Amino acid sequence: MSTAHEAANPLLEIKDLRVEFATRQGVATAINGVDLSLQRGRALGILGESGSGKSVTARTIMGLLDTPPAKVTGGQILLDGEDLLAVTPKRRRELNSASVAMVFQDALSALNPVHPVGRQIGELYRVHRGYSPAEAKKAAIQMMDRVRIPVAASRVNDYPHQFSGGMRQRIVIAMALALDPQLLIADEPTTALDVTVQAQILELLTEQQVENNMGLILITHDISVVREVTDQVAVMYAGRIVENGPTAQVLSEPAHPYTRGLASSVASEELKGQLLPAIPGSPPDLLNLPAGCAFAGRCHLANQQCATEVPELDEIAAQRHTACFNSQEVLAHA
Amino acid sequence: MLGYTVRRILQMIPVLLGATFIIYALTFLMPGDPISALTGERPLPEATVMQIRQAYHLDDPFFVQYGNYILGVFRGDFGIDFFGRPVLDLILERLPVTFALALTAWVLKLFIGLVIGVYGGLRRGQSGDHFALVFTVLFMGVPGFVIALGAQTYFGVHLGWVDPAGIRAGWPMAFILPALVMAFEAAAGLARLTRTSLVEVLRAEYLRTAKAKGLSPRRIIWGHALRNAMIPVVTYLGLSLAGMLGGAVIIEAIFNIPGIGGLMVSSINNKEGTIVVGIATLLVLVYLVFNLLVDLTYGLIDPRVRI
Ligand SMILES: Nc1ncnc2c1ncn2[C@@H]1O[C@H](COP(=O)(O)OP(=O)(O)OP(=O)(O)O)[C@@H](O)[C@H]1O
Ligand code: SF4
Ligand SMILES: [Mg+2]
Secondary structure (H helix, E strand, C coil): CCCHHHHHCCCEEEEEEEEEEEECCEEEEEEEEEEEEECCCCEEEEECCCCCCHHHHHHHHHCCCCCCCEEEEEEEEEECCEECCCCCHHHHHHHECCCEEEECCCHHHHCCCCCCHHHHHHHHHHHHHCCCHHHHHHHHHHHHHHCCCCCHHHHCCCCHHHCCHHHHHHHHHHHHHCCCCCEEEEECCCCCCCHHHHHHHHHHHHHHHHHCCCEEEEECCEHHHHHHHCCEEEEEECCEEEEEEEHHHHHHCCCCHHHHHHHHCCCCHHHCCCECCCCCCCCCCCCCCCCCCCCHHHCCCCCHHHHHCCCCCEEEECCEEECCCCHHHHHHCC | CHHHHHHHHHHHHHHHHHHHHHHHHHHHCCCCCHHHHHCCCCCCCHHHHHHHHHHCCCCCCHHHHHHHHHHHHHCCCCCECCCCCEHHHHHHHHHHHHHHHHHHHHHHHHHHHHHHHHHHHHCCCCHHHHHHHHHHHHHHHCCHHHHHHHHHHHHHHHCCCCCCCCCCCCCCHHHHHHHHHHHHHHHHHHHHHHHHHHHHHHCCHHHHHHHHCCCCHHHHHHHHHHHHHHHHHHHHHHHHHHHHHHHHHHHHHHHCCCCHHHHHHHHHHCCCHHHHHHHHHHHHHHHHHHHHHHHHHHHHHCHHHCC
16 A cells, blocks of 8 residues: 555554445445555545545444444454454443544534533543543643643633634544544534634644644545645545545546546635535435446446446555546546 | 522513413303302392492402402402401412422422433333333323322222322322322323433434543433433423422312312302412412522523523
8 A cells, every 4th residue: 555664554444344324215335345544643634525425434433323224234444453343342432532533523512512621521531541530620621721722721611602613623622632542533623613713723633643643534525625734635435435645646646537526626726725626417326326436427438347347446556546447547637 | 690580580570460360350250150159049138249249349340350459469468268268378278288299299200200201212212112102192192080080999999008088198198199190190291301302312413422432321321411301301390390280289179188279179169269369370470480490490400591
């Protein structure tokens, strides 16, 4: 995947992950063989249109899927070599927050409305490290300081609704970072915030990621954010990774028609900050996936092979992978 | 907080006026003549009738009668009955019995309703939940007096576990059966509300956060789910305690318990409007006070509405 040394010991390695949802209409294949790998201290962006399976992937890593309706039907999620899909519930609880933590999209609904924020942060120290209430409170104030909440000590007993949106998201980040996890997953952490606050939150996230040598998975619709913040990018389509590689390379010379569709329309600086462009057509029905490439219905390069065979995620250059039979042609026209 | 409380108490005045007005008008319109009811339908001399009507202001226009009455109420004077006893004394004499019944029923209902509701909410869709649903539908569907009469006959007469009527056995034995009947009747609604609220909360995003924090299921339920699930339940509970007083009125008649219910029934039969209005006014007042207490304590459980 990457250099031989790094590939030998990745922080996170997802192999052929498959997740289905039982729905009224039938079985929806939300994740259809995802492969991902992330090194310590690196930031990975996940791009993809709505419904492509970004959040389901994140929730599967965190063990937060509601089963039923969800069901993991295959694959492995190796965190530091330990398969998260095979651990006992008790081990899972030990790992959550301590090794892998998550920042949610909407901080207001992610925080418990009836508990003071200090208590919600402190709870992690109480449960995972056996701190006394006083110690936990002190640690919570330190965490609030670290995410730069002004006069943290005087706000530790305030409730979530008493904070602004940006400050609330800082609380959620403080909670996620409290136990120094190795991996942080942020699922659209700034979507609910206004633009000026978005930049501050992203800055905080990257700064913390670098300082603590954390792995970061950043799920977003914003290509410019991916460009600025991440080292690697993975593009998802219909429950699969269709392209991944170093961010700058993938976005400037995409090898998959879908990535090209995303990247070309936001190449110019004026479009910075815009959400993913709409690509003509719509994603396939997850209840009834096509036999061949899932993108074939919207792809101008589609041929006979695309209609019958599923393209594998193959290496096309150093550190770069794509799942397209005609990737060389796409690259040539970049 | 103090300003809020004062404002709320002042707001109670128009509500009290409106409610008593309606009740007063309804009693005023009650069919039958109070004086012939008083004498057991035997004719009285014309002069005596005139005298009584005058003493009780029965010939004043309706609005004058109501005005006099309400002015009295604000002075703590609820009028007198046909035998010259102050209505307030009559009511206060019997109120403790009714309170004992209502409070016992309320506590039992609290316990039964919360246990069934929480159980159903946690085991949603499983057999225990279905059982709880059937139970609540049954008790919501069957009229209260049917259950009351059934329980009275079975436990009181057939099995003889408790006296079928009266309060000779004192609290708690004399109160347990009527209170249980009231509790089950009302617990069904509480169980449903609790279940719905808990199911809602269990879907909330902050419970997903709690799971992401690696908390144990027990901690997630007790520390994060239940308190939130109780927010809508608390309002209901406070108001239902007041409602229990109303419910007691009916149950008292069936179980022959000498509370304000019995007084109410006999006063209606005797066309003693002052007593009927007095009881109703007092119940309205109790209801309003509970409403205020609920609103004031609400902030304790939900910081978002703290005043
Ligand atoms: N609870 C559920 N029940 C049934 N299907 C679900 C459920 N949650 C997710 N899915 C399916 O999984 C697919 C992927 O959803 P997911 O939330 O991962 O998309 P996403 O890439 O995060 O989209 P967005 O950008 O809108 O957040 C959806 O298309 C949906 O069909
Ligand atoms: S495999 Fe075929 S259909 Fe799929 S993206 Fe490539 S060219 Fe298009
Ligand atoms: Mg999502």
